[in-house]
Amino acid sequence: MADSSDVDTGLVEVIPSLYISSLKPASSVDILYQNRITHVLAVGLNMQSPFPNLCKYKIVSLEDSAEANLLECLPSAIEYISQAISKDGRVLVHCVAGISRSASIIVAYLMKAQKLEYEQALEILHQQHPRAEPNSGFEEQLRLFAELNYVVDLEETRYRRFLMTRMAQQRDKLGYIPQLVLGCDPLKDAPIAGVPSITGGVQPIPRTGIRILQLRCKKCRRILVSKDNIMEHNPGAGETSFAYNKRGQGLGPNAQAKSKCNLFFIEPMEWIHGLDDGSVEGKIQCPKCESKLGSYNWSGSQCSCGEWITPSFALQKSKVDEVTGPCP
Structure with a gap:
């Protein structure tokens, strides 16, 4: 995996109004101004919003680790990009190196916006930014994202299976599970169907007559x-x-x-x-x-x-x- 010093210092336009970069150019007010960036999506740990008077910022806290849960970040990140572009904004997505995390977010956006498979979306990104390389865990999750029809929902069995595997990995690596996601007790009353309980359980949406x-x-x-x-x-x-x-x-x-x-x-x-x-x-x-x-x-x-x-x-x-x- 390359570090930030190996990445070009400029912004790369992936498709009209959507850019990718490392941290260095995203930290330059001149580069942001010259490229008329209106929205910044910063992906990483301890990211900052250095120029709030110039751009709108969204911070996505995500470690560049195969065990990190990329999927849970996608709905809000994709919505942020979509809303900005629909209002004639220019969006920069960056992480530290501009290689894995920011690339994964952009690939996910392209997949959902254009109804693409993982390889197709990655190819579009590679045409402009050949060094993009989602880590192995992110690649697996992006493939699952396509199988889920680009919707991340605890009601979806395959997503819950993914969370089960991830919890087991966390238990093995950390010795504990930061956030348990449990199936809801079928006899438990829930005021709103489909809403996670305090412990992470999800009440199935009623299917009358089934x-x-x-x-x-x-x-x-x-x-x-x-x-x-x-x-x-x-x-x-x-x-x-x-x-x-x-x-x-x-x-x-x-x-x-x-x-x-x-x-x-x-x-x-x-x-x-x-x-x-x-x-x-x-x-x-x-x-x-x-x-x-x-x-x-x-x-x-x-x-x-x-x-x-x-x-x-x-x-x-x-x-x-x-x-x-x-x-x-």
Whole structure:
């Protein structure tokens, strides 16, 4: 990754009225004035607004790290650029080096504005600014951004899966999770559908008349999760995945075919006790009758089919019932 000293000192116009640069030219009042910049989007840590009388500023706090959550920054950043350009403004997007963070924001804007895939948007940027290079984590998130139809919404299952993986990475790297995002308890009352709760849970938007798959505690019949909270996974290699524990025992040719998943893997839910106390692993109990339903492990665990799931929030199929009921 290049540092700021390797980047041209001028602004680069990517498309009409949209520019990219490193920190150095963005810190020059003469360069901003000469290019008639009206709006600045500064992306990084501890960014400043040096010329508030000349330009309008928006600061996006984002680390240039593959683990950083670029997706959560995109809606407001894209809206800022769109509004400025629609009012005949000239927008400069900059970070420190003008390579990864600012490039990622501009690629995301082009993707949404022109309904492009990641490679197409990056190619447009490369034509004017060949050194643009979103880091590997940002690239992955931008590809997901296209899959999400350019909308970042906690109601979207794929985005919540991304957040789950990110929380597990944070837990492994930092030893804690800065912000838990939990699936909402299906029995919890929420005044406004689709609004995150205090702990980050999201109440599903009601779908009147629709009946969906639910999992209930086998003992007390308490609803635990709905279909959207269940994580599907591809079956693993069966008993051969556990061969290192067999101490030479024969597995037989049909071992894989006989292996079945005996667990449901779910999202971390609001009703799971202990998720906010820093524990790596623990048991999952029914919030009503306190029967043990399964266990969780932020570092992951192996399903009976052999597939490794990270993070793992597993309910034993023998402890829950699959039912079809009205959408809560």
